[in-house]
Amino acid sequence: MSTTTRGPSDHNIRDQIVDAAMEYFSHYGFEKTTVSDLARSIGFSKAYIYKFFSSKQEIGEVICTNCLTEIARRLEAALAASSSATEKIRTLFQVIALGGTELFFRERRLYDIAAVSSRDRWAAAVDYEAGLRKTVVDILQEGRSAGEFEQTTPLDETAAAVYLVLRPLADPIQLQIYLDTAEADAALLTAVVLRSLKP
């Protein structure tokens, strides 16, 4: 085989492998399957897959990044449509709880990958967490400027606390426990947070 040049077609093949892998892991799980299993199932040789990805984890990371990016995209759109900081807190809790529920547990069953990514602190999970923390700070600053939220507690402390309340719904390992009640739980937690933010 000659030396490969990485061009658009290689990108297409990478995408094809990722799509097929997402389908495969969604059915058979991530932790207990191998690249050989995956290759056999999607009709590529194992060696061919290894031309594009150095490990199963690398494939998993791309899938995980895609999913978390999708939740972040939904969140961004929903926040842009929310008219106040108060409304944005509500949106934040709802979209995170429902987005995670759908993408990791229902539409696509990628819980396995999400759980490993959270447990092993993959870059995708760490970035997602950092993005959520930043979103919380932004909403709090907006609400403080608008006089909607109290300003006595240091911003850092409030942001850390709000993120901590949100975290069980954002972390797939924990979200699993709240699956059946995620929407109602998000509403209850939102109410606590909003009462705690009252000026």
Next chain:
Amino acid sequence: MSTTTRGPSDHNIRDQIVDAAMEYFSHYGFEKTTVSDLARSIGFSKAYIYKFFSSKQEIGEVICTNCLTEIARRLEAALAASSSATEKIRTLFQVIALGGTELFFRERRLYDIAAVSSRDRWAAAVDYEAGLRKTVVDILQEGRSAGEFEQTTPLDETAAAVYLVLRPLADPIQLQIYLDTAEADAALLTAVVLRSLKP
């Protein structure tokens, strides 16, 4: 062997088995060990252990009940020493976070049993949760009567929400994620809850 009469000495032997099993599971874990392993290690025959317990789970349940009862006992004592409902909220979060950390992860490493009990909804875990929910209601009622807490939100809703904020620290499966920061996290969550309860 003649028919056994269950008297004080049988109770002693049960306690001996439970103590030895707690030591054993603390070292070797609960999920991946068998009653045969345990019997061999503590020098009893498997048949003899089965005279007192019908399954490994039954032994695990007694150990779990003992641990959760110990946390509940510590909580009760600490609450009795707390001078106001506000102080009791602080006490609740601290004792639950630290009691769980110590009993399941540090002094005794019984995380394994605690996690199975939570996942499989053993009676000990269900009772513990019900006890905590009742404690939350009691503290809220005390704080409302004393004028320390707001009374606008229905009590049921506030109680469900406060329990939901506490839950990551009370559930061993979730607590594992917060182990290194349990004390600081308990303080942050307490602050949110207390601000949300302000009249």
